[in-house]
Amino acid sequence: MGLKNTLVFGASPNPSRYSYIAIERLVEAGLPTLAFGLREGRVKGVFIQTSLEGIADVHTVTLYMRPTSQQAYYDEIVQLRPKRVIFNPGTENPEFYLLLEAAGIEALVACTLVMLSVGTYLTDSF
Template identity: 55%
Template sequence: MNKKTLVLGASLNPNRYSYLAIKRLVSNQIEVVALGLRKGEVAGVEISTELLLYNDLHSVVLYLNPTRQKEYYNYIVSLKPVRVIFNPGTENPELYTILKQNNIAFEVACTLVLLSTNQY
């Protein structure tokens, strides 16, 4: 099963966890789309700066702090992902409530750890 994933908060900086997540997701043959502040490419994945609508999205992995997430609440819900993963530093009870109301699963976990332990 392809777990098409949106990396929200994607960065072109190789020292950022979102950058590492894109590389690791691609190396695990997971289809990746990415949204960030700057256009660019990481591991063959184009980073968009526009709120594009994706079909059949399995996961949204967050790399934005809770304050920065607010402007994306409606966008995330509109994508109807199976789940949202809150990476360390992105925990957000307000968004948990919105996701619950929209029957979207979520977990507080590290994408890199989930991938390295085959739990993604």
């Protein structure tokens, strides 16, 4: 069985954004990567979708969207049934942590880029 998908949520086609760098690093690490954002684009061959339609088999959602913008997507993220949601710096959202945990989804306050660089991104459940 292969590795499961990571969804970069709040992805940007702007190379100066951390979400862009996260997509690059995930792809370089050989991890299946999907992207959702407000503008279409492409990063390292990954198409940034503006709809969650067709996105499935997501293990990890890594957030790059401020908390006030996350609210519109709470239900859709929970319905993806990821194992975990990573709240990168600036995306911390205690209200959303509670909703995720009530649905049996791990809410992890961390940095995807740091996790990738120190080797803690992959878990036993990947």
